[in-house]
Amino acid sequence: MRIWVCGVRGSTPTPGREFVRYGGHTSCLAIALDGERPSLIVDAGTGIRLASDLFGGSTDLFNGQPYQGAILLGHLHWDHTQGLPFFAAGNSAGSRVDLYAPAQGDTERVLGRFMSPPHFPIPPSGLLGSWSFNALEPGAALIGGFSVLALEIPHKGGRTFGYRISDGRTTIAYLSDHCPTNLGPGPAGLGEYHEAALSLARWCDLLFHDAQYTDEELPVRASFGHAACGYAVGLAEAAEARQLLLYHHDPARTDDQIDAIVKSYESAELPVGGAVQGTVLDLP
Secondary structure (H helix, E strand, O other): OEEEEEEOEOOOOOOOHHHOOOOOOEOEEEEEOOOOOEEEEEOOOOOHHHHHHOOOOOOOOOOOOOOEEEEEOOOOOHHHHOOHHHOOOOOOOOOEEEEEEEOOOOHHHHHOOOOOOOOOOOOHHHOOOEEEEEEEOOEEEEEOOEEEEEEEOOOOOOOOEEEEEEOOOOEEEEEOOOOHHHHOOOOOOOOOOOHHHHHHHOOOOEEEEEOOEOOOOHHHHHHHOOOEHHHHHHHHHHOOOOOEEEEOEOOOOOHHHHHHHHHOOOOOOOOEEEOOOOOEEEOO
């Protein structure tokens, strides 16, 4: 499995010198089976513009070919959908894109609430190529060539799924927006290690987890719908994940501040890093 990390921020893109090393685009991963083109894109924040480069932008890795694959959305907030009309490889003659989002009515119509005049020039039906818009329920499915387990997790303002994605050898878990305090304080006061989160993360090779807040910030900001860094580490340890990447960085969190957060978990039971835009991860 190869993963391109195309966007790592939460809430809003973050430009500026203080954010260059970790990156300022919002949530997006592009995932490929070994030796193949990416066939699964997870979330469509502004980072999906970098995913287009894989198919014919500045890096031209796949000779300008249109995207043929799936887009899997964890939920429908702006920072996970705003890049859709700017995904040039998908918004292209010859593309074939199967988009999946947590079921909450007609998916194309729900997306059209933010992507249609007067908010945007075209609706989802105006995207070039062949697009399908699918409502996803919790459970297991084959999406983009990968086995995907979708489970509902607490977040604020719309149905939200976390995902467990496997190619048969390697498994990643993706919980980009997660508010476990909605289910109680948990053993450390940072939220419950509830069964859905544990099932998604258990024994995974790599966990991407919401870490928008520090533990000290959480009491004031938990109502916004996100998790603390300490919760992400605690969940990874409880689930016996092999590696954790703190994800969905707060838009005000500078590179130096993320460095300090990562360093503070050097004694954790597993390797802990901060997700970095532009990195390519090859998982065995």
